Amino acid sequence: MLSPELATELRAARPTASAGLRERVLEIAAREQPPRPRRFPLPPLRRVALVVAPAALALAIGGALVHGLTHSGQNRAVSEGAGRVRPLPHLQPKKVELAPGPGPESDTLRAAVPNTAGRLQQYGAYLRLQVKDLGALSDATKRAMRFARLVGGYVAYVRYTTPAQGRGSASLIVRVPVDRVQDTIEEYSGLGTILSQKVTVLDVTKAVEEEAREIARLKAQIARIEAGGVTADEEYRLAALKARLDELTKRKTATVRRAQLARVALELTTKPKKAAASAGRFDRTMSDAGGVLLREGEILLYALIVAGPLLLLGAAFIAAGRLRDRRLFERS
Amino acid sequence: MNAEPAPTLAAIAERHLDEVLAYLVYLTADHTLAEDLTVETFERALRRWRRFDPRRGGARTWLCQLARSAALDHFRAESRRLRREERYAVRELREVPAPSFGEDLSPELEHALAELSRAEREVVALRVVLELDGETAARVLGISPSACSTRLSRALQKLEGMVSADAVA
Numbered sequence: 153m154l155s156p157e158l159a160t161e162l163r164a165a166r167p168t169a170s171a172g173l174r175e176r177v178l179e180i181a182a183r184e185q186p187p188r189p190r191r192f193p194l195p196p197l198r199r200v201a202l203v204v205a206p207a208a209l210a211l212a213i214g215g216a217l218v219h220g221l222t223h224s225g226q227n228r229a230v231s232e233g234a235g236r237v238r239p240l241p242h243l244q245p246k247k248v249e250l251a252p253g254p255g256p257e258s259d260t261l262r263a264a265v266p267n268t269a270g271r272l273q274q275y276g277a278y279l280r281l282q283v284k285d286l287g288a289l290s291d292a293t294k295r296a297m298r299f300a301r302l303v304g305g306y307v308a309y310v311r312y313t314t315p316a317q318g319r320g321s322a323s324l325i326v327r328v329p330v331d332r333v334q335d336t337i338e339e340y341s342g343l344g345t346i347l348s349q350k351v352t353v354l355d356v357t358k359a360v361e362e363e364a365r366e367i368a369r370l371k372a373q374i375a376r377i378e379a380g381g382v383t384a385d386e387e388y389r390l391a392a393l394k395a396r397l398d399e400l401t402k403r404k405t406a407t408v409r410r411a412q413l414a415r416v417a418l419e420l421t422t423k424p425k426k427a428a429a430s431a432g433r434f435d436r437t438m439s440d441a442g443g444v445l446l447r448e449g450e451i452l453l454y455a456l457i458v459a460g461p462l463l464l465l466g467a468a469f470i471a472a473g474r475l476r477d478r479r480l481f482e483r484s
Numbered sequence: 485m486n487a488e489p490a491p492t493l494a495a496i497a498e499r500h501l502d503e504v505l506a507y508l509v510y511l512t513a514d515h516t517l518a519e520d521l522t523v524e525t526f527e528r529a530l531r532r533w534r535r536f537d538p539r540r541g542g543a544r545t546w547l548c549q550l551a552r553s554a555a556l557d558h559f560r561a562e563s564r565r566l567r568r569e570e571r572y573a574v575r576e577l578r579e580v581p582a583p584s585f586g587e588d589l590s591p592e593l594e595h596a597l598a599e600l601s602r603a604e605r606e607v608v609a610l611r612v613v614l615e616l617d618g619e620t621a622a623r624v625l626g627i628s629p630s631a632c633s634t635r636l637s638r639a640l641q642k643l644e645g646m647v648s649a650d651a652v653a
Contacts, residue, residue, distance in 0.1 A: 158647065159612050161593060165586025166613050167509045169501045173519050180526045181497040184533055480559040481603035 212448050213441075220440035272360050272407070275333045275414030276352040281344035282421055286320045292343040292420050293322040299339050300326035305413060322420040333414035340418055347421075356407050363404040370397040493533050496543045497526055503544060503614050504551050510609035511555050511602055515584050521558060525551040541623065548610065548624045559602075596646035604639035611636050 283289050297307050305328030314320040328336045370393055377390050508518035528550045585597050610621040622632035
């Protein structure tokens with residue numbers, strides 16, 4: 153430290169203003185205007201920053217929370233079964249007795265599949281349903297098989313899968329009499345929630361009639377040959393005609409049989425596991441607020457990225473200025 | 485109870501003029517320049533008088549800050565002028581007055597002060613001559629109190645060393 157003598161000497165020899173300088177300075181000071189009191193005195197910049205920064209933060213969080221509160225009031229439906237197929241009017245799941253009688257409901261359903269008495273038609277139906285769980289899957293599969301037999305049909309194919317994890321499923325193809333196909337579709341529609349559906353109808357009346365005409369023509373031809381006595385040359389032709397007749401008869405029988413039994417394919421699956429339990433209002437509020445805060449953060453980050461180079465440039469200028477000033481003061 | 489009337493700029497000038505001048509003399513090591521800068525300081529004080537808030541610091545601190553700002557502007561302008569003259573090699577030989585930091589200072593102390601840098605003389609002026617406390621001096625200098633203390637310690641050590649050496653010689 154400086155010795156007391158030196159300090160005293162420095163203070164004692166302190167420069168004092170000359171009379172001329174004093175006069176000049178006092179003349180300047182005398183030009184002072186009476187100060188007008190400020191209605192709202194401005195606080196220092198640092199104090200403003202100390203208030204503004206937490207206020208901005210509080211505003212950002214508060215805004216996010218308000219957004220979360222106002223947008224979490226209504227309980228949003230869990231999107232399970234999204235894209236679920238709305239059942240066609242005639243396929244609305246309705247409970248029916250296994251042996252339904254005529255009535256208004258069955259009349260509506262019958263309207264879906266054209267009631268064309270006297271015509272031969274091949275019916276095909278495909279239904280994809282969702283059931284609650286594996287227990288419901290098993291019940292629905294058994295019920296579908298039982299119903300097919302009950303209406304005089306049979307189960308052509310069945311596959312039942314219940315994996316340890318994931319969704320269980322069952323596939324069935326049943327053949328039921330055409331006159332019970334509507335009942336079958338109606339019954340199957342009630343087994344679960346319809347995910348997709350398809351009904352096809354193919355009229356084979358004309359084809360069967362053509363086959364019948366061809367058969368009649370062949371029969372007549374064969375009868376004519378046999379009536380005239382079969383020569384060695386005609387024997388070969390007769391055999392060919394009989395073979396053709398046999399084939400056509402079989403084909404016609406199959407077509408008629410197919411037209412008598414409708415093909416119904418049924419696919420059953422269990423519901424997928426819920427992605428998340430339905431969240432409470434507090435959780436939804438927090439989630440929404442988090443989303444808004446994240447968005448605000450993104451905007452802030454974007455602004456920083458955009459303004460970053462300019463800020464860096466400004467900071468570099470300030471640093472350079474300070475360095476220059478320090479050098480100015482390092483001189484004697 | 486009546487509040488104390490706010491001081492006028494004239495009263496403040498009358499009270500702190502010598503201190504401002506002393507500070508600028510130590511900073512510039514040039515009495516004439518210090519006088520000019522003192523006038524400039526009070527011109528600035530007049531312009532900014534309405535913004536002066538005694539709650540944020542005393543009048544002496546405020547005037548010292550204004551004086552420092554005026555001196556800094558002068559140093560910058562001088563530095564630019566010197567660079568310009570060096571570039572065009574038109575620097576004229578001027579008589580540089582011998583620095584004088586006080587009328588009754590010993591030649592050893594006068595010489596030692598002249599050897600210090602502006603920053604060192606500045607901190608000596610504020611802490612020793614004007615007897616400002618560490619925190620106020622640091623505020624005038626725009627540095628932390630610990631940095632101010634370090635700078636003062638170094639300056640005084642240097643000053644003592646040079647004065648002792650001169651005395652021995």
